[in-house]
Amino acid sequence: MAAQIIDGKAFAATVREKVAGHVARLKEENGITPGLAVVLVGEDPASQVYVRSKGKQTVEAGMNSYEHKLDADTSEEDLLAVVNQLNNDPNVHGILVQLPLPGHLNEDLIINSIDPAKDVDGFHISNVGLLGTGQKSMVPCTPLGCLMMLRDHHGSLSGMDAVVIGRSNIVGKPMAQLLLGDSCTVTIAHSRTKDLPDVVRRADIVVAAVGRPEMVPGDWIKEGATVIDVGINRIERDGKNKLVGDVDYASAVERAGAITPVPGGVGPMTIACLLANTVTACCRANGLAEPEGLTA
Amino acid sequence: MAAQIIDGKAFAATVREKVAGHVARLKEENGITPGLAVVLVGEDPASQVYVRSKGKQTVEAGMNSYEHKLDADTSEEDLLAVVNQLNNDPNVHGILVQLPLPGHLNEDLIINSIDPAKDVDGFHISNVGLLGTGQKSMVPCTPLGCLMMLRDHHGSLSGMDAVVIGRSNIVGKPMAQLLLGDSCTVTIAHSRTKDLPDVVRRADIVVAAVGRPEMVPGDWIKEGATVIDVGINRIERDGKNKLVGDVDYASAVERAGAITPVPGGVGPMTIACLLANTVTACCRANGLAEPEGLTA
Numbered sequence: 001m002a003a004q005i006i007d008g009k010a011f012a013a014t015v016r017e018k019v020a021g022h023v024a025r026l027k028e029e030n031g032i033t034p035g036l037a038v039v040l041v042g043e044d045p046a047s048q049v050y051v052r053s054k055g056k057q058t059v060e061a062g063m064n065s066y067e068h069k070l071d072a073d074t075s076e077e078d079l080l081a082v083v084n085q086l087n088n089d090p091n092v093h094g095i096l097v098q099l100p101l102p103g104h105l106n107e108d109l110i111i112n113s114i115d116p117a118k119d120v121d122g123f124h125i126s127n128v129g130l131l132g133t134g135q136k137s138m139v140p141c142t143p144l145g146c147l148m149m150l151r152d153h154h155g156s157l158s159g160m161d162a163v164v165i166g167r168s169n170i171v172g173k174p175m176a177q178l179l180l181g182d183s184c185t186v187t188i189a190h191s192r193t194k195d196l197p198d199v200v201r202r203a204d205i206v207v208a209a210v211g212r213p214e215m216v217p218g219d220w221i222k223e224g225a226t227v228i229d230v231g232i233n234r235i236e237r238d239g240k241n242k243l244v245g246d247v248d249y250a251s252a253v254e255r256a257g258a259i260t261p262v263p264g265g266v267g268p269m270t271i272a273c274l275l276a277n278t279v280t281a282c283c284r285a286n287g288l289a290e291p292e293g294l295t296a
Numbered sequence: 297m298a299a300q301i302i303d304g305k306a307f308a309a310t311v312r313e314k315v316a317g318h319v320a321r322l323k324e325e326n327g328i329t330p331g332l333a334v335v336l337v338g339e340d341p342a343s344q345v346y347v348r349s350k351g352k353q354t355v356e357a358g359m360n361s362y363e364h365k366l367d368a369d370t371s372e373e374d375l376l377a378v379v380n381q382l383n384n385d386p387n388v389h390g391i392l393v394q395l396p397l398p399g400h401l402n403e404d405l406i407i408n409s410i411d412p413a414k415d416v417d418g419f420h421i422s423n424v425g426l427l428g429t430g431q432k433s434m435v436p437c438t439p440l441g442c443l444m445m446l447r448d449h450h451g452s453l454s455g456m457d458a459v460v461i462g463r464s465n466i467v468g469k470p471m472a473q474l475l476l477g478d479s480c481t482v483t484i485a486h487s488r489t490k491d492l493p494d495v496v497r498r499a500d501i502v503v504a505a506v507g508r509p510e511m512v513p514g515d516w517i518k519e520g521a522t523v524i525d526v527g528i529n530r531i532e533r534d535g536k537n538k539l540v541g542d543v544d545y546a547s548a549v550e551r552a553g554a555i556t557p558v559p560g561g562v563g564p565m566t567i568a569c570l571l572a573n574t575v576t577a578c579c580r581a582n583g584l585a586e587p588e589g590l591t592a
Binding site (some may be wrong): 032108124125126127128129130131132133135136158161167169176177178180183186188189190192193194199266292 | 327365391420422423424425426427428429430431455457461465471473476477481482483484485486488489490495555
């Protein structure tokens with residue numbers, strides 16, 4: 001039996017709707033418009049596309065979008081000054097510094113200069129620490145999107161065996177923390193894992209976040225497991241450019257109980273969760289009740 | 297074949313010796329004496345014993361020990377003032393606020409008021425975040441002690457299957473981060489785990505940190521696995537008081553390849569690692585090379 005397809009595109013639309021609803025209420029009832037500031041340094045083409053897309057969806061959700069485009073040779077001092085200004089701007093509730101930064105800039109330093117309460121990417125070490133101790137935090141967008149889809153599909157995740165493949169700071173590690181917070185038994189596997197097929201085969205939930213095209217074949221997937229494919233890999237096949245995940249979709253869809261496609265799975269959820277984090281940050285900054293179902 | 301006993305008491309003595317050697321060098325070559333300040337609020341008898349023991353070992357290692365004993369009804373404001381004073385005291389390189397604090401004090405608030413660079417317990421959210429992103433941090437003492445013993449026994453841990461039972465902020469979660477940092481495939485199990493015996497049976501390394509007397513029987517242990525028992529549980533047996541771990545030692549010793557006893561295993565390592573963290577913090581504060589082998 002083929003798996004149920006988890007439609008990330010449709011789910012992201014419902015998240016954006018929820019966000020827009022909360023934004024409308026914040027405007028009406030509190031006279032507050034949430035604002036998201038995105039800082040882009042340099043002219044990386046992929047980053048430009050992301051930033052444009054973020055700005056567009058921010059405005060569509062009824063929020064204010066502030067874009068700060070800085071020269072590729074911007075000094076660390078000048079960038080820190082921009083971040084500092086945004087930290088102190090009461091109209092800005094979320095700040096995102098688009099990564100990667102040009103090589104002469106210290107990413108850790110810049111990210112950790114953002115006010116943790118406005119750190120809608122959830123990369124500040126304070127937010128990592130809060131998440132890592134089960135406290136209220138800003139949660140990184142991609143794993144938050146994965147968690148939302150899993151909760152939506154399963155209801156409770158308590159007691160499920162989850163395997164996260166990949167141990168990046170942006171996806172793998174925060175994903176593991178989130179699954180642990182929802183009381184899964186969590187295994188983190190990675191390039192040094194000895195018998196990866198065996199590790200994956202015992203999982204009720206598989207989150208693949210390694211960035212290697214189709215590295216997880218269907219026969220590693222336990223019958224009926226839920227597969228969340230975070231990978232977005234550009235490959236050439238039959239002379240055409242194609243986007244594929246970290247999971248071999250064609251074979252995995254035959255064994256999984258549910259699976260996210262690529263594209264149209266995890267991808268669209270990431271920006272939706274960025275918007276969700278911005279509303280959450282805005283509510284917290286103003287001492288208002290947070291929207292439900294929009295964070296971990 | 298019975299397991300090799302990992303003698304934590306003897307190992308802790310070698311750590312303390314290393315620390316004392318570095319302290320002597322710091323004094324001689326740099327004119328610096330590392331200092332550890334311990335703050336105790338109230339009269340909890342167990343805490344008093346720990347604090348006394350910490351102070352004694354600090355002095356034995358050649359370091360300065362500062363004890364601040366405050367009344368049980370000390371206000372949050374007054375306690376924060378003490379921490380602030382210690383943060384600003386250049387003779388104090390490590391600060392430890394003994395937990396648990398009396399109920400009217402907010403532990404998170406107090407711990408997060410410690411300068412992260414002096415947070416030798418490694419509980420500040422910045423240190424949790426640094427550890428959680430693979431950066432240099434202050435590492436919680438008990439899991440650091442476990443890691444040291446594992447590295448000493450195995451050399452490299454890369455690719456080993458490790459299971460941590462227990463997801464506390466003080467032991468389980470940082471232990472998982474440390475094992476992941478050493479490239480183990482790490483599983484975190486806990487009270488909601490469905491088939492704990494099965495999870496434990498596949499592990500090359502078992503770290504038990506739940507605080508339930510002898511809950512892990514020997515037949516859950518894979519032949520030849522290394523067992524690190526963090527539990528220190530006081531029980532009564534045959535009319536006598538006895539200390540036992542989270543692992544049933546008598547049966548586990550017959551299957552494990554190596555095992556830490558209780559008492560005399562993990563326990564003695566904790567204060568030794570506190571001393572190690574204090575020297576590390578002192579070196580970092582003074583821009584000096586850190587001692588090798590005393591942190592993660």
